[in-house]
Amino acid sequence: MKLTIIGGGLAGCEAAWQAARRGVPVRLIEMKPIRFSPAHHSPGLSELVCSNSLRGASLDNAVGLLKEELRRAGSLFIEAADATRVPAGGALAVDREEFSRYITSRIESEPLIELIHEEAASIPEEGPVIVASGPLTSDLLAESIGKLTGEYLYFYDAIAPIVTAESIDRSTVFSASRYGKGDGDDYLNCPLDEEQYNRFIDELLAAEKVVARSFEKVVHFEGCMPVEEMAERGRETLRFGPMKPVGLTDPRTGGEPHAVVQLRQENRDATMYNLVGFQTKLTWPEQRRIFRMIPGLEQAEFVRLGSMHRNTFINAPHLLHPTGQLKREPRIIFAGQITGVEGYVESAASGFLAGINAVALTRGEGPVVPPSETALGALVRHITGETDHRHFQPMNVNYGLFPELQGKIKKKERRQKLAERALVMLDPWLEQVKPGGC
Structure with missing residues (x-):
């Protein structure tokens, strides 16, 4: 045959x-x-x-x-x-x-x-x-x-970066789901105060981006918008989107963070975590530099970097x-x-x-x-x-x-x-x- x-x-x-x-x-x-x-x-x-x-x-x-x-x-x-x-x-x-x-x-x-x-x-x-x-x-x-x-x-593809679990600083990051939904600790949360958030947005807006080739140009759905394009719509856009802190309490302060980056378990063995909502067109060096500004990810080891193509x-x-x-x-x-x-x-x-x-x-x-x-x-x-x-x-x-x-x-x-x-x-x-x- x-x-x-x-x-x-x-x-x-x-x-x-x-x-x-x-x-x-x-x-x-x-x-x-x-x-x-x-x-x-x-x-x-x-x-x-x-x-x-x-x-x-x-x-x-x-x-x-x-x-x-x-x-x-x-x-x-x-x-x-x-x-x-x-x-x-x-x-x-x-x-x-x-x-x-x-x-x-x-x-x-x-x-x-x-x-x-x-x-x-x-x-x-x-x-x-x-x-x-x-x-x-x-x-x-x-x-x-x-x-x-x-x-x-x-x-x-609308791909967000993935980091190894062992490279996450657990002394900064805390486990919780918004309002305790699910098992209550389905996500890891990287908390940012106002100064950290604004510095992150500044770098995100100024970062070098990958220029799409003609056959890769797509109209992005709202749910798949690159994180840097969301930031261009206004400084507070990410705080009402993927970096929304509502329903989360930082156990170190007892209060709600100014913003958070949530990490979702990527595999059954919990050896990798996905940066939720962080699909991006930033160049790979810029992704490593800027995403390591996120508290708890300073030493992040990326097993996959974000892309849209x-x-x-x-x-x-x-x-x-x-x-x-x-x-x-x-x-x-x-x-x-x-x-x-x-x-x-x-x-x-x-x-x-x-x-x-x-x-x-x-x-x-x-x-x-x-x-x-x-x-x-x-x-x-x-x-x-x-x-x-x-x-x-x-x-x-x-x-x-x-x-x-x-x-x-x-x-x-x-x-x-x-x-x-x-x-x-x-x-x-x-x-x-x-x-x-x-």
Whole structure:
């Protein structure tokens, strides 16, 4: 049975490669060069658009661990990256043109992959399909996906920053819900006095912002307004919006703060917290500088920074099984950024998992899900396992997604221990899914 894959980006090419290595014939449909998205210019496959950096290479960084896992798994993405690497200090960066040429050559020379250059206007009605159409999915295909998924298709991100729980100063921040609703302590609250609030607003108004590209310009809904744009409407706007202090009492003073920034638990293990209502278009350096002015976040470690940009993605926790299969139609698997993973490496990882699960599907075998202790499994866990679908937003891999270690671990040793545990768990799993073994 032939597998159809829509999209010749990182996820689609990785999925095609993994399926072909396991003996499954593939139809890989890529609309370039017949039609280009607004962000793409090269006719080659797996074109890197925004940057040539694949981020940190060290195991101190979760994306470094994810790359090591993909390397051990026989990823085409990593093979190409290693072959086209350029100097970048502690990061893995590539020559973008050489990287695309390398993957294009490998895909075109694989006899089990039929590369078809045409626009996929809809999802095939029969047979196994991987949808890896990316964050700039064409309008026709997006319409087809929307009909299949209902009202769970989004066309831009309104993302607020996320910080690690261990970097929050609990001597300043207090737990409480407004008027004691819910469990009474569902949120962490960072209190600001009037002077702190005004200084924060001054810096917010003067901060450098990211200029949207033409295809990313959107009309923001009131509920998704960038925090800096709200501040431009008046100095008190945020105090009546996401920084509203009403119904909260600071236990240190016994009174209501002038303003608060609320932090909402992001994951089940409570290792990450979201800055509620702080979607933003500030540059990343400005976000780090200004948001660390918030009392209790002076030493904040950001695992995700805020952004607002064009991005087509589905509500994966609501729609997908851990295998990436669509719950209502399991022959269809989603992969790449359309599932809500962010970043080049994460997209390739999603494609890797989609490819091996498509093989299992075509052979009538059981699903293939990596251990949650691995970087691959942590991504799956976030996308389809533990995230509240009402607040789902795309995410890069980070150590905050991983299950907690047992026992007391020194903070400076935590990441190394998480990486060591991941690789110990990974190797036996890879034995089960390697070509000829799954």
